[in-house]
Amino acid sequence: MAMADQEAKQSFRLSMLIYDSRYRAMTIQVVALILFIIGAGWLVNNAAQNLAALGKPLSFGFLSQPAGYDINQRLIEYTSQSTHGRAAIVGLLNTLLVATVGCILATILGVTIGVLRLSKNWLVARLMTVYIETFRNVPVLLWIVFTMAIFIEVFPAPREFKGADPSATMKLWDSVALTNRGVFIPKPVFESGSGIVGIVFLLSLVGIWFFRRWARAKQEATGVILPTFWISLGIFFIPAIATQIILGNPISLEYPVLKGFNFKGGLHLRNSFLSLTAALVIYTSAFIAEAVRSGIMAISKGQTEAAAALGLRYNRIMSLVILPQAMRVIIPPLISQYLNLTKNSSLAIAVGYMDITGTLMGITLNQTGREMETVLLTMLIYLTISLIISTAMNVYNNSIALKER
Amino acid sequence: MKNTVLFGTVAAASLAAGLASAGTLDDVKAKGELACGVSTGLVGFAAPDANGNWEGFDVSVCRAVAAAVLGDANAVKFVPTTGKTRFTALASGEVDMLARNTTWTFSRDVDLKFTFVGVNYYDGQGFMVPKELGVSSAKELDGATVCIQTGTTTELNLADFFRSNGMSYEPVPIETNAEAQQQFLSGACDVFTTDASGLAATRATFENADDYVLLPEIISKEPLGPLVRQGDEQWGDIVRWTLNALISAEELGITSANIEEMSAGTNNPEINRILGTEGDLGGMFGLDKEWAKRAIAANGNYGEIFEKNIGENTAIGLARGLNAQWKQGGLIYSPPFR
């Protein structure tokens, strides 16, 4: 080896960088890297020069200036006197809210549909195919605008609930109001003593975990299968509800009531939030369903047959044999669907949902004229969210990966 | 080696940038058309008619500038912009000027680096509500849901108005006037607020316009006018004086009907200077002598443009009010042509 090296060194000529396959790959990479650095440098420099020429050097000072505009959906305290920075955080939280709710619902819906699409029942399987093909093949922006239009045109305005003989009434024993401004639902109000109910509930969760562990150990030792689902369900609800009753209902519900122009009290789920979430969920769930279907189909039929030969029923074959293995195929495409959903949520602006693109990259950009800064910040934020999602999902993916023993 | 290349490209790039920002007039002449940012559709101010021709009060300003600069009032590319996209469109050079119901404010002038060349409509922010609500004053709007266009002075005024009156409201942010109409007509918002002229123009398109009323309060000053990028004085002057020519023409009685006759020469020296029969004002900013004549001939003078698009005999029916000539007690006033 040392001999060969020395020989190569001695006879090294510049032309070998191109003609010698030992060096060529390296040469190409170095050249590409240099070109890339020059290209990037040129872009950055050009932007900086042009901004300076416009008299707008990069500066983030506007983030601490008062924003001056109001935001309807705020998860944290915010008024028009708060800063642009805070407005950006309000927007970010709104983005995270749709993304989280959207991913959870899309997963539930997508897995259900994906499994049902493989159903032996012809009608069910076909219906699911229609669902997938319809929702997957129309741009999500159209679904967002469409759901919003339905909300605005189909549901009644709050003023139609007024008067002695109103043309619209509240649903579900006067607890829910469906209006074209959104859905008003009862809101839990926590009075003293509700902490105890909360603790009891948390204890029940711990209890469920221990119970399941115990049930599993028992099954492994004796083969007896307990109805874990029903018992868990019982532990989930009964102790908390019992404490709630014993303590005289410390957690009460505040119902929405029509007052003046709008419904007051209760929780207001704005139609911008609902239509955005609904559209993202139905759209993404169609893709998730396909990922789930391909994951299941990737597991060889022999597995099902072997499990059936052991006497397992269909549900158990699915949950014990097929899905755990299918997960390995499903998770990677699922990660990209979560990322897509999160990024697609930036279409929020179409229905006036105040996410990060609506606040920071929308109104703030417009009122301050800081295009470069706000766009860079927004990109950075989306990049960070996406990286967090994919890291988390990759960790999960590794944890369920095939472990060779 | 690497550095030379880098510096070379950078130098070339900054040279190109410098060129692009300097001569808007040359750019427009080279393109053969004026890119003019207008609204996405506000009947009376800027909207395409049934044949796709843009017309309206703001559109006429674009056409006058195109006529002055290019000799053709139709050599305009109208770029529809929303309240939010308009400034980016102008700053990035996508449009050469904006004539889009845009309020002249300190921060837009100073911080956003634009130059407002004048005011073509003195306005203020108003409120429109359905009659059925039985509201007679903006002070009764506590708790109302309000539709507002984002990226406007409207949303800032609104926040201030409600806060200073100790009232709360639910803002519904909206991109374009068309969306605002849809939400407002279906009752998804109780109130629609924007410039009073915009409200009148919007209301005029409603099927049952009488079911809606404008509230008496005007909560802000909204001087609307055309604007250009800061830093190109020559171009700014051209747009400014085109607007002034339209205004002076009304004051001096030059109309689209008598302009040919007057350009034969009159005994009013200012008219002669405007129409190019005396002196060479146009030459001072790189245009020919007849620039203003063409600008006025394109759509008539300021008063004619007003009456044709938004005046009392149109469906919009705006009175001249503040926008009358200074001699009639209004604020419309052009510096002298000399």
Ligand SMILES: N[C@@H](CCC(=O)N[C@@H](CS)C(=O)NCC(=O)O)C(=O)O
């Ligand atoms: N004058 C205000 C508001 C301008 C504005 O957005 N006006 C509305 C209504 S008057 C408009 O032009 N809408 C037309 C469109 O949506 O394109 C500003 O400059 O911020």
